[in-house]
Amino acid sequence: MPRSYQSPKRQADAAATRANIIETAARLFVRDGYVATSIKAIAAEAGVSIPTVHLNGPKHALLIAAFERTFAGDEGRHPLTERPELVAIMSEPDTDTAIALYVDFLIEANKRSAAIVRAMLAAADGDPEVRAAYLDLEMRRHRDMTIAAGWFLQRDRIRIDQLALAADVLGLITGPDPWTHFIVARGWDVAAYRSWLTAQLTRLADNLA
Numbered sequence: 001m002p003r004s005y006q007s008p009k010r011q012a013d014a015a016a017t018r019a020n021i022i023e024t025a026a027r028l029f030v031r032d033g034y035v036a037t038s039i040k041a042i043a044a045e046a047g048v049s050i051p052t053v054h055l056n057g058p059k060h061a062l063l064i065a066a067f068e069r070t071f072a073g074d075e076g077r078h079p080l081t082e083r084p085e086l087v088a089i090m091s092e093p094d095t096d097t098a099i100a101l102y103v104d105f106l107i108e109a110n111k112r113s114a115a116i117v118r119a120m121l122a123a124a125d126g127d128p129e130v131r132a133a134y135l136d137l138e139m140r141r142h143r144d145m146t147i148a149a150g151w152f153l154q155r156d157r158i159r160i161d162q163l164a165l166a167a168d169v170l171g172l173i174t175g176p177d178p179w180t181h182f183i184v185a186r187g188w189d190v191a192a193y194r195s196w197l198t199a200q201l202t203r204l205a206d207n208l209a
Contacts, residue, residue: 019069021046021056026066030115034063034123034130060129063120064137071113080144095155099201103194110179117176145171152204162208169207173200 024046028037039059043050057065068075072083080086085105092098124131149166152158158166182188200207
């Protein structure tokens with residue numbers, strides 16, 4: 001039986017095409033809304049054929065992929081804490097330095113992804129497939145926050161009986177909602193947001209009383 005062979009150039013071209021399609025879809029979802037963005041529009045804007053867009057997933061899958069890429073830099077169901085940037089942050093021996101690095105990561109991630117999250121939430125109200133994908137994404141995010149809470153426990157920043165509550169609190173304060181509220185709605189600058197988020201994470205145990 002002949003062995004299958006995948007050309008590295010072909011793989012690289014396919015990856016570049018997928019990245020272009022997802023980046024284009026993300027831009028259109030934010031600009032025009034999920035419902036108004038058609039596969040045909042994505043294909044035209046990305047400069048590819050409609051079948052090529054279809055090969056890269058249905059529209060709701062492109063929306064989830066757009067969030068994953070804008071927030072974490074790649075796609076997949078693997079925990080956020082397995083991404084190299086987060087591994088380096090969690091391995092930092094000084095806890096306050098690690099928190100500062102984590103805040104910097106969250107600022108950039110929320111800056112890139114907050115608008116696509118708003119588009120996702122709007123779409124989830126009327127599209128069962130988007131809603132199911134969003135709920136799955138939230139389950140994975142809670143898993144990540146539980147791992148993060150375990151990191152705070154290992155650093156003696158919370159007690160063992162606070163673990164589950166810490167995961168819930170981390171899910172709120174590190175997510176896109178505070179970024180949207182403070183930066184977009186209330187006009188805070190990034191420095192003020194950084195100070196607020198750093199204080200929340202540094203004094204996490206105080207938030208759990």
